[in-house]
Amino acid sequence: MRVGFPRLGSFHVFLKPAFRPLGIDLCEAPPSSRRTLDLGVKKNPETICTPCKLLFGNYVEVLEQGVESLVMFGGPGTCRLGYSARLQESYLHQMGFEFAPYTVDLYHLPAETLRFLRTLAQPTLAELVETLRFLLALIELVDDIERATLRIRPLERQTGTVDRLREKALAEVLALPDRGKLNESRDELLRPFQQVPCREQDPLRIALVGDLYTMLEPFFNLGLEQALGRLGVHVKRSFWLSEMSRNMLQAALLHRGHTIERLKAGTPYLARNIGGFAQSTVGEAALFAEGDVDGLIHLAPFNCTPEVMAHNVLLSMQRERGIPFLSLSFDEQSGRAGLLTRLEAFVDILERRRERRPAPDPPTGWRTWVSFPLSGVIQDLEGKLSEVATTVLKDFTTRESGQATTSRNRSDIQAEKDQ
Numbered sequence: 001m002r003v004g005f006p007r008l009g010s011f012h013v014f015l016k017p018a019f020r021p022l023g024i025d026l027c028e029a030p031p032s033s034r035r036t037l038d039l040g041v042k043k044n045p046e047t048i049c050t051p052c053k054l055l056f057g058n059y060v061e062v063l064e065q066g067v068e069s070l071v072m073f074g075g076p077g078t079c080r081l082g083y084s085a086r087l088q089e090s091y092l093h094q095m096g097f098e099f100a101p102y103t104v105d106l107y108h109l110p111a112e113t114l115r116f117l118r119t120l121a122q123p124t125l126a127e128l129v130e131t132l133r134f135l136l137a138l139i140e141l142v143d144d145i146e147r148a149t150l151r152i153r154p155l156e157r158q159t160g161t162v163d164r165l166r167e168k169a170l171a172e173v174l175a176l177p178d179r180g181k182l183n184e185s186r187d188e189l190l191r192p193f194q195q196v197p198c199r200e201q202d203p204l205r206i207a208l209v210g211d212l213y214t215m216l217e218p219f220f221n222l223g224l225e226q227a228l229g230r231l232g233v234h235v236k237r238s239f240w241l242s243e244m245s246r247n248m249l250q251a252a253l254l255h256r257g258h259t260i261e262r263l264k265a266g267t268p269y270l271a272r273n274i275g276g277f278a279q280s281t282v283g284e285a286a287l288f289a290e291g292d293v294d295g296l297i298h299l300a301p302f303n304c305t306p307e308v309m310a311h312n313v314l315l316s317m318q319r320e321r322g323i324p325f326l327s328l329s330f331d332e333q334s335g336r337a338g339l340l341t342r343l344e345a346f347v348d349i350l351e352r353r354r355e356r357r358p359a360p361d362p363p364t365g366w367r368t369w370v371s372f373p374l375s376g377v378i379q380d381l382e383g384k385l386s387e388v389a390t391t392v393l394k395d396f397t398t399r400e401s402g403q404a405t406t407s408r409n410r411s412d413i414q415a416e417k418d419q
């Protein structure tokens with residue numbers, strides 16, 4: 001069965017090979033372009049957000065390829081995603097497309113994946129388990145490729161090397177037939193990234209928080225990650241699908257882990273879910289503000305209500321925590337030249353800020369190779385030991401000086417008596 005799928009970053013790279021063994025031929029929409037956007041703008045109400053317009057353009061472009069079924073993104077109803085899928089389905093039928101819609105709730109991806117597989121392929125339990133294992137391994141691999149790209153891009157000696165490697169590696173992932181082959185090829189796929197000639201320097205670290213679609217879709221964010229990388233910035237994404245599944249499981253079973261920490265960190269600023277990704281935007285920003293990033297970039301589609309609220313919360317967080325942040329809002333009119341100017345100015349400010357900041361003490365000897373979480377434990381121990389040592393030393397010094405004073409007093413008294 002041929003199933004159409006809209007563009008969302010590199011999601012199709014792991015979904016396509018994972019579902020292939022079950023007979024689901026996932027056809028991804030062509031990369032978003034000006035035409036995609038125009039299709040969405042023409043047919044949708046003006047007030048609907050740009051990601052929804054772009055998704056509509058994706059639906060049209062993939063239906064033009066003759067797919068029988070179509071995956072559409074929906075949501076629990078707290079933002080425009082809640083009704084846009086329904087609305088757009090009727091527009092597509094009005095345009096004469098015949099297809100079976102399949103609406104996926106973007107906020108509950110793990111449960112939705114299971115429902116999707118059970119509805120479209122009715123796999124046996126063994127097939128289902130194997131598909132999920134293959135899917136998780138693929139997600140992990142794609143995330144590793146993306147992480148390596150973000151880490152190396154600001155340091156590569158020859159601009160563009162890592163982008164070419166990324167394209168090649170993702171194309172090879174798309175062709176992987178099963179988990180066995182993936183395990184065999186994993187190291188081979190990642191090795192070229194370790195061999196890219198790089199400069200020795202500590203790049204600026206900027207975290208991206210905000211709307212998921214804006215973060216992941218390079219056409220909409222105007223190639224933001226690449227632009228930052230080429231300005232010498234190590235981009236830290238707040239969203240990784242491989243981590244999300246682990247975190248959700250940890251939170252559900254043990255009530256701990258990153259999801260719970262994010263919720264705790266964000267609650268003083270935003271106590272309830274107001275829809276979209278606002279709550280996770282605020283929580284991630286609060287966690288990054290405690291970490292080692294130089295600045296934050298908040299990404300929001302122009303008229304996205306949840307992110308407008310999150311923006312206001314981030315302003316107060318900035319005043320309180322002193323973390324620099326840049327808010328970028330994207331719509332149909334956004335241009336790359338304007339974006340680059342703002343990024344250059346922000347990077348410039350962060351570089352000057354870093355120059356003024358006193359350098360932290362470099363880790364000494366053995367501490368450089370001890371890895372987390374051991375290093376954390378040892379650093380705690382170190383802190384406690386040094387506290388104890390300071391107290392003992394203080395006591396000792398006080399006693400010594402007390403004795404010295406007493407003996408000096410005694411000798412002074414004796415000398416006075418002798419006189």
Ligand code: SF4
Pocket residue numbers: 049050051052079080081211213275276277301303304305306307
């Ligand atoms: S989160 Fe914002 S941009 Fe995304 S669908 Fe909802 S309203 Fe639109």
